[in-house]
Amino acid sequence: MTAIISETTRVRDEIAAVGKSLFERGFTFGSTGNISARLSNGDLLMTPTNASLGALDPGRLSRFSAEGVFVDGDKPTKEAFLHQCMYCARQGVGAVVHLHSTHAVAVSVIDGLDPEDLLPPLTAYYVMRVGKLPLAPYFAPGDVALAEAVRERARTSHAVLLANHGPVVAGKSLREAQYASEELEETAKLFLMLRGERIRPLTTDQRNELTKPSE
Ligand SMILES: O=C(O)[C@@H](O)C(=O)COP(=O)(O)O
Numbered sequence: 001m002t003a004i005i006s007e008t009t010r011v012r013d014e015i016a017a018v019g020k021s022l023f024e025r026g027f028t029f030g031s032t033g034n035i036s037a038r039l040s041n042g043d044l045l046m047t048p049t050n051a052s053l054g055a056l057d058p059g060r061l062s063r064f065s066a067e068g069v070f071v072d073g074d075k076p077t078k079e080a081f082l083h084q085c086m087y088c089a090r091q092g093v094g095a096v097v098h099l100h101s102t103h104a105v106a107v108s109v110i111d112g113l114d115p116e117d118l119l120p121p122l123t124a125y126y127v128m129r130v131g132k133l134p135l136a137p138y139f140a141p142g143d144v145a146l147a148e149a150v151r152e153r154a155r156t157s158h159a160v161l162l163a164n165h166g167p168v169v170a171g172k173s174l175r176e177a178q179y180a181s182e183e184l185e186e187t188a189k190l191f192l193m194l195r196g197e198r199i200r201p202l203t204t205d206q207r208n209e210l211t212k213p214s215e
């Protein structure tokens with residue numbers, strides 16, 4: 001019991017610290033975005049609805065049981081189902097971050113990109129942290145129909161861009177989800193800066209070299 005309590009406290013504090021860091025560096029703003037993390041007993045901690053990621057109270061985070069039932073805390077984010085579907089679609093997910101990071105949102109609005117993989121492999125770090133970025137069609141925030149669209153894409157990618165909205169990124173840990181979200185935003189920025197230029201993305205061989213399982 002003691003171990004569970006201290007793990008809960010640690011994860012609550014970590015969610016608040018990551019939220020503050022992302023907010024203060026402009027990765028999301030106002031009360032946009034939401035974060036969740038899984039505890040070792042399967043429970044999920046999530047940010048409450050209408051909360052600024054910059055000023056989260058660790059003790060007031062919303063908690064769901066492993067079965068997806070709301071247990072306690074403030075009223076959960078309206079995207080709770082979106083977070084839950086990332087945990088269901090992928091093995092080993094420990095945390096999920098959703099942001100309205102400006103450049104990623106801009107990419108989510110551009111027509112004519114490849115909806116299976118929106119951004120080219122500009123750098124090795126992008127390939128290692130994000131890899132592939134499919135687009136989920138537009139649904140209003142909080143619409144449960146979005147869950148099915150995201151679940152389908154999350155089976156093959158831990159990062160999904162919601163059309164005219166923003167990214168949802170899963171990681172084994174909260175730090176992994178945070179770093180991948182940041183890398184996605186910076187690559188979206190590079191992509192927009194480079195529009196109209198002749199570019200030289202990584203080749204398929206270079207990409208495969210980065211993602212091959214280590215022996
Ligand atoms: O875009 C939205 O409204 C939500 O996806 C969002 O980012 C913030 O919603 P809450 O977490 O319910 O505040």
Ligand SMILES: [Zn+2]
Pocket residue numbers: 032033098099100141165166
């Ligand atoms: Zn949102």
